Amino acid sequence: MRILLFTGKGGVGKSTVSAGTAAMSAARGLRTLVLSTDAAHSLGDAFAISDGHSESALGSEPVQVTEHLYVQHVDAQRRFEESWAEVQGYLLSVLDTIGVDRIAAEELTIIPGAEEVFALLELRRMAVSGEWDTIVVDCAPTAETLRLLALPEALGWYLERILPVQRKMVKALKPVLTKAAGVPMPGDSVFDALVRLHDELAEVRALLTGPEASVRIVLTPERVVLAEARRSWTTLSLYGYRVDGVVANRIFPAGGSDDWRAGWVKAQDDVLGDVGASFEGLPVWRSFYRPTEPVGVEDLREVAEAAYAWSGSVDPLAAPETAAPFRTETTGETTIVHLALPGLAQWVERDQVQLGRNGDELAITVGAYRRLLTLPAALARMRVSGARVEGGELRVTFSRQTTNTESE
Numbered sequence: 001m002r003i004l005l006f007t008g009k010g011g012v013g014k015s016t017v018s019a020g021t022a023a024m025s026a027a028r029g030l031r032t033l034v035l036s037t038d039a040a041h042s043l044g045d046a047f048a049i050s051d052g053h054s055e056s057a058l059g060s061e062p063v064q065v066t067e068h069l070y071v072q073h074v075d076a077q078r079r080f081e082e083s084w085a086e087v088q089g090y091l092l093s094v095l096d097t098i099g100v101d102r103i104a105a106e107e108l109t110i111i112p113g114a115e116e117v118f119a120l121l122e123l124r125r126m127a128v129s130g131e132w133d134t135i136v137v138d139c140a141p142t143a144e145t146l147r148l149l150a151l152p153e154a155l156g157w158y159l160e161r162i163l164p165v166q167r168k169m170v171k172a173l174k175p176v177l178t179k180a181a182g183v184p185m186p187g188d189s190v191f192d193a194l195v196r197l198h199d200e201l202a203e204v205r206a207l208l209t210g211p212e213a214s215v216r217i218v219l220t221p222e223r224v225v226l227a228e229a230r231r232s233w234t235t236l237s238l239y240g241y242r243v244d245g246v247v248a249n250r251i252f253p254a255g256g257s258d259d260w261r262a263g264w265v266k267a268q269d270d271v272l273g274d275v276g277a278s279f280e281g282l283p284v285w286r287s288f289y290r291p292t293e294p295v296g297v298e299d300l301r302e303v304a305e306a307a308y309a310w311s312g313s314v315d316p317l318a319a320p321e322t323a324a325p326f327r328t329e330t331t332g333e334t335t336i337v338h339l340a341l342p343g344l345a346q347w348v349e350r351d352q353v354q355l356g357r358n359g360d361e362l363a364i365t366v367g368a369y370r371r372l373l374t375l376p377a378a379l380a381r382m383r384v385s386g387a388r389v390e391g392g393e394l395r396v397t398f399s400r401q402t403t404n405t406e407s408e
Ligand SMILES: Nc1ncnc2c1ncn2[C@@H]1O[C@H](COP(=O)(O)OP(=O)(O)OP(=O)(O)O)[C@@H](O)[C@H]1O
Pocket: 009, 010, 011, 012, 013, 014, 015, 016, 017, 038, 042, 140, 141, 249, 250, 251, 287, 288, 289, 290, 291, 292, 293, 294, 303
């Protein structure tokens, strides 16, 4: 099963390209689902199927568009109610005890970021269902996507550290606290729900960083858009996601003679040159600005076919050729962790990259983004003996502890 995520700045054509790619996959006879994680769902409009249906018709479950092609908008609210009934029930009982009224309490128990979490959980549910050959994900604009993709690991980190402690504390304090404060203690079902959340998020991450998943960056040939696209490539790699191509959309076709068009064609051409140089090693597919908005399965499929034809040697639906950004290499007593950070020493200054070690964790900071990487057990026992930036990678060398330390 192939998973393709599309991200990019607002309005560049993510939904159009996602929907088109999905239509292309379906036309090949692959069972295809296109799923939107964006709260501003517009897939229905692109396929021209929201009209005549109520909002919820294109909602919680996949809706068929044409043969082999299904579309789904994640309904965060409904998923919340289904998966979090236990936790919400507990929170409500706490708020009730401290006197918050029912309506306000219900608002309060919608945790921030819930939409994103549920989009991920839905993606997992669809991926493990075995019903799909291709899942295309139409993501929200870049910043939100980065938050979304950093979530499984970050929440997992939190849950792994907090859960065991909480559970122990609650066991010990339950009788005392319930009596003294009158605040109900979370029952086992609440913890069970959190453990399930943890496990499911770990699965999502494994799926999305696995060999059959990749992220594609959609951009328009404009300086500001390119700058954001480049940074997102670095950040996606930092979090361990492979980017396997770029779609340059809304390119003005050359021709005609008026200055306005000639000006734009020239300006876009310059930026396209930089796109090629920035994303060296990745296919850059080109999609021209159509005279009308592409709407409906056929239009969308044509947009995608035409774009992908630009780099005819690459099958856009085959497994990604890009290597995983994170890999380890062991020789004798040392292991080198390689983390590809595209753009390093180009649009990312070396001093924006920081590395820290705290027990079994490696904290890697690139600009405003930080990843807390829990080291595999074998590495956690070793010490960091060097780190350097080379060939667009961060290389961290781990060595065995000296025999001295080991015997201590
Ligand atoms: N190649 C193209 N030619 C003509 N119109 C296009 C092209 N690509 C996209 N559009 C139109 O541009 C608008 C924005 O495209 P789209 O909704 O796909 O962008 P988006 O990146 O998903 O936006 P958002 O960030 O709001 O989700 C739509 O009206 C779409 O039909």
